[in-house]
Amino acid sequence: MDVIIYHNPDCGTSRSALATIRSAGIEPHAVEYLKTPPSRTLLQQLARMGISVREAVREKAAPDTELGLDNPALADDQRLEAMMVHPILINRPIVVTPNGVRLCRPSDLVLDLLPAQQRPAG
Template identity: 65%
Template sequence: MQVTIYHNPECGTSRNTLALIRHAGIEPSVIEYLKTPPSRAALVKMIADAGLTVRQTIREKGTPYAELGLDKPEVTDAQLLDAMLGHPLLINRPFVVTPRGTRLCRPSELVLDILPADAFKGSFVKEDGERVLDDEGKRIA
């Protein structure tokens, strides 16, 4: 299965998502989006495929969001996209793209929706100790 993750290794959610993909036995294409941002077309497609709005995918915390005035309701999607491409830190993460769909994996276990359910063998525990999969590889509700 071809899987791509737009990853930030400094982000715990992104690390947990990558670990879940690998736990499924899949070695994804890892794009460190802060070093190699997606093209405008790719970003627009990911957002649309995930069923989100541009504003839902912008990261506010720890970014220049407020200082750029992006919090104003009159800022258009095109302006938000320009800002995200100019400052990739504004792109929320991690986005994961698979043949089964695209998700902004916040929380990380959202990646389970777009990976084969039968791929998981055994339990999975996130960095913070939260169990996501039981001993049989089944999702814990």
């Protein structure tokens, strides 16, 4: 099974999701999104994850309020552009599998993306 995780090794939630994938016997392609951000196209497809672009912005990241991204009137295109310029703004981890795409916060949400027979006992 092809699995991609947009990962930040300094983030506990991201490390936990990665460990869950590996405990299912799957070695994912881990993309350190701070070094290699996801494409704008992937970020535009956030609705597939059941979240809005605004929900994909990491509010704890310093540039969020400095750039005015908390303004409800701000267009999604402006938020997407900010995430491309400042990848620290991208909430993580984002996991992509043949079963779907999801922001895995909390990390156990990754279980829904794994084949049932490979889900670790919990």
